[in-house]
Amino acid sequence: MILVGNAVISDDIKDQFFVCDLEKCKGACCVEGDAGAPLEDEETKIIEDIYPIVKDYITQEGRDAIEAQGTWVIDTEGDKGTPTIGENRECAYALYDEKGILKCGIEQAYLDGKIAYKKPISCHLYPIRVKKYDGFEALNYDRWDICSAACVLGTKLGVPVYKFLKDALIRKFGESWYAELVVEIEAGNSQDQIEVKG
Numbered sequence: 001m002i003l004v005g006n007a008v009i010s011d012d013i014k015d016q017f018f019v020c021d022l023e024k025c026k027g028a029c030c031v032e033g034d035a036g037a038p039l040e041d042e043e044t045k046i047i048e049d050i051y052p053i054v055k056d057y058i059t060q061e062g063r064d065a066i067e068a069q070g071t072w073v074i075d076t077e078g079d080k081g082t083p084t085i086g087e088n089r090e091c092a093y094a095l096y097d098e099k100g101i102l103k104c105g106i107e108q109a110y111l112d113g114k115i116a117y118k119k120p121i122s123c124h125l126y127p128i129r130v131k132k133y134d135g136f137e138a139l140n141y142d143r144w145d146i147c148s149a150a151c152v153l154g155t156k157l158g159v160p161v162y163k164f165l166k167d168a169l170i171r172k173f174g175e176s177w178y179a180e181l182v183v184e185i186e187a188g189n190s191q192d193q194i195e196v197k198g
Helices: 041-057 060-069 105-111 121-125 145-157 166-173 175-197
Strands: 002-004 007-009 094-096 102-104 128-133 136-141
Touching: 002 175, 041 060, 041 105, 094 105, 102 105, 121 128, 121 166, 128 166, 166 175
Parallel strands: 007 136
Antiparallel strands: 002 007, 094 102, 128 136
């Protein structure tokens, strides 16, 4: 485990390799699972505010689902999240590109310069999941078979999870926090090498 600020980070985040391979997975994380993307409290208001712009980027099915359920919902575990289309189908904010890859309508509006919000932080941080406890947050690597191609590509390219998610981690915790994380990981790796040599 690694401790940075009030965050406890699992060793998998430094040890596992990961780079999204959308050509292989087709954006499966936007459709698999039993709920939409988890949302933080402040994100619900942001999504309400940007929806009039974002709705032009999503499918009619997505718009229908949002009109029926709202821009965000409370899931079966009492957590806030994005609505889904039908029962256990894709996130209502998802759209298919010309290659049949699921992408985020919110992110597309951001990339077009229409909004300042990139996408839910839970999506940006994936495959890291953050769980809040009293006084600290736990960051864990979420193993999911739909991401097997990302693990293969990450290993091939030699990119660990924490480097692949640099921008998302900085967005969530700040640049100084991320810099401290890198120092802790590199110091730990150096110590591991010394122990192996010894």
